[in-house]
Amino acid sequence: MISLNRATKSFGQGDARITAVDHVDLSVERGQIFGVIGHSGAGKSTLIRLLNGLERADSGEISVAGLDLSHASEAALRKARLKIGMIFQHFNLLWSRTVAQNIAFALEIAGVDRATTKARVTELVGLVGLEGREDAYPSQLSGGQKQRVGIARALANHPDVLLCDEATSALDPETTDAILDLLSDINRRLGLTIVLITHEMHVVRRICDQVAVMEAGKVVETGPAKAVFAQPQAEVTKRFVRQITSADTVDGAFDPALAGGVEGTLIKLIYVGPLARQPVLADAIRQFDLPINIVHGRVSRTRDAAIGELYVEVPAEGAALDALLAYLAERDIVSEIVRGGAQS
Missing domain, CATH: 3.30.70.260 (ACT domain)
Structure with missing residues (x-):
C-alpha cells in the first residue's frame, strides 16, 4: 500500500540546511497498522507530509495506494488525497460548524451530492460513537469527542490509507486508549491501512503490527512490533522500551x-x-x-x-x-x- 525508496527531504540553504528525512526505505502492507516512532525532531512529521503529498521529496521514490507521489501532477495529488485520510494532534476542526457539518465538509469538497452526504455522515457518526452529538459544536465537545469527529471526517471519502499525526498526544491516558481501540476496530472492520506517527511507545505497543524507529531523519530500526519490543537493537529503541517498561511497573522497572x-x-x-x-x-x-x-x-x-x-x-x-x-x-x-x- 505504501512504499518509500531512498526518500530524502531537506530544508534550508547552505550550512543551515537540515535533512529532515534521510534516505528512508519503508514498506507498509495493505491492512496493516504501522507505527513510526521517534523523539521531536526525528523527522516523523515531515515523513507523514511526504505521504500525503504536502511536501515533495528531494530525491527517492514514494508510492501510496498505487500512485507515484514523487512525480504526480498537482491535479493527480488533489485526487489522491481524497483516498488518503488524515487526523491531527489538535483536531483541526472548523469551530463554526457542528459535528455533522465538520464531517460533511470533506464530502462537500469532493463534490458529493446532499443525499449521499447526509447518509454517509449518519453512518460515520455511528461508527465513531457520537450518536446524539451531531448538532454540537467543537467547543461543546471533550478532547476525545473532537478526535472522533476528526476520525469520521478523515473516513468520509472511503480512503485507502489513514495517516495519524500524533493523534493521541493531546489526550489523557484513558481517552488515548479509547481512541486507539476505535482505530484498531476501524482497521479490522474496514481493512484500512493506518500509519501512526507518535513519540509514545504505548501507542505502538497497543495497536501496531509493524514499527519503524526514526532518529535524525533516518529509520534506525524496523520490524514487527512484538520483535522490536522483545529485542530492541538501536539504542534509541532500547530507551523507548525502557520508558514504557518503567511506567508499567509500580515500583519502577527492574534494575x-x-x-x-x-x-x-x-x-x-x-x-x-x-x-x-x-x-x-x-x-x-x-x-x-x-x-x-x-x-x-x-x-x-x-x-x-x-x-x-x-x-x-x-x-x-x-x-x-x-x-x-x-x-x-x-x-x-x-x-x-x-x-x-x-x-x-
Missing part, C-alpha cells in the same frame, strides 16, 4: 545493578507469543537439575502477542551454562547474560 544478593549467573530471558505461557523454564530445571531462581518477572502485550521477561539466577558457568542457553535457544527463548557466568 539488575540493584539486584543485591543475587549469586551465580544473572540471565534475562525473553518469551514472545505462545512461549509466554509454556513451562520452558520448569522443563530446563528438570533437564539440567539446576536450582534456577526467578529474581524478577513481568508480562506485557503488543497488539498480537504477549511478551514475557524473566530475570533468573543460574548456579552455572562454562560448559554447563552453554548447554542451558543452547537448550533455551532451541525453544526460541532469547537469553542475555546480565552478570557473571563465564562461558566456555
